[in-house]
Amino acid sequence: MVSFDNDFRRQLRELFVWRRDVRRFRTEPLPEGTLERLIDIACLSPSVGLSQPWRFVIVEDEARRRAVIDDFKLCNADALKAYSGERAARYATLKLAGLEEAPGHLAVFAEKACETGYGLGRATMPETLDYSVVAAIVSAWLAARADGIGIGWVSILNPLRVREILDVPETWKFIGYLCIGYPEAELDRPELEQADWERRRPSKDVTIRR
Numbered sequence: 001m002v003s004f005d006n007d008f009r010r011q012l013r014e015l016f017v018w019r020r021d022v023r024r025f026r027t028e029p030l031p032e033g034t035l036e037r038l039i040d041i042a043c044l045s046p047s048v049g050l051s052q053p054w055r056f057v058i059v060e061d062e063a064r065r066r067a068v069i070d071d072f073k074l075c076n077a078d079a080l081k082a083y084s085g086e087r088a089a090r091y092a093t094l095k096l097a098g099l100e101e102a103p104g105h106l107a108v109f110a111e112k113a114c115e116t117g118y119g120l121g122r123a124t125m126p127e128t129l130d131y132s133v134v135a136a137i138v139s140a141w142l143a144a145r146a147d148g149i150g151i152g153w154v155s156i157l158n159p160l161r162v163r164e165i166l167d168v169p170e171t172w173k174f175i176g177y178l179c180i181g182y183p184e185a186e187l188d189r190p191e192l193e194q195a196d197w198e199r200r201r202p203s204k205d206v207t208i209r210r
């Protein structure tokens with residue numbers, strides 16, 4: 001039987017506190033096998049019916065990486081147009097991806113046609129396949145942080161375009177694009193909070209009783 005002591009629990013809480021969405025990376029390469037190790041951990045995550053619908057693409061090809069960066073720029077410029085006035089000015093100052101600097105690019109998909117798990121748990125909620133993939137991403141996110149490695153989730157992308165750039169099957173739904181590398185700085189607060197965009201809400205504000 002495995003057990004965890006108080007010291008471990010305290011450190012685990014610190015891991016949650018210090019996990020950050022990272023957009024500012026040092027360009028130094030990651031040790032060989034880092035992405036594969038993070039994917040291994042992601043594959044230990046819970047999934048509906050043990051369907052394991054996660055699919056990973058380690059994006060190494062320079063032309064494909066460049067195409068993703070171009071798509072981000074396009075989508076981010078569109079996103080800016082949805083704001084006006086002071087919010088728009090503030091949005092324009094935000095750094096919302098570290099695609100240029102991060103040595104690791106990992107695209108994560110959900111296999112919507114997966115037969116693993118024989119449909120258990122998802123008859124009324126097919127979106128649980130997507131949720132399972134998100135759970136896998138969060139596992140990798142925390143595991144990376146424990147090794148001093150940062151992950152930045154980029155969703156300011158056109159999902160169909162990402163599928164096209166990476167030439168993956170049509171049944172693969174795009175879930176997230178992860179920039180992975182050593183962070184420039186360790187932060188105990190979200191960057192969006194430091195930039196005065198939004199603040200973290202206390203749990204009592206998002207909990208009700210019935």
Ligand SMILES: Cc1cc2c(cc1C)N(C[C@H](O)[C@H](O)[C@H](O)COP(=O)(O)O)c1[nH]c(=O)[nH]c(=O)c1N2
Nearest residue numbers: 019020021095096097153154155156189190191192
């Ligand atoms: C599904 C999803 C999608 C995105 C994000 C997160 C998640 C869960 N986040 C990161 C997000 O801004 C960040 O998690 C919050 O600001 C809280 O900060 P910490 O993660 O605690 O550092 C994010 N950040 C960013 O700069 N560009 C992006 O495109 C996205 N997209």
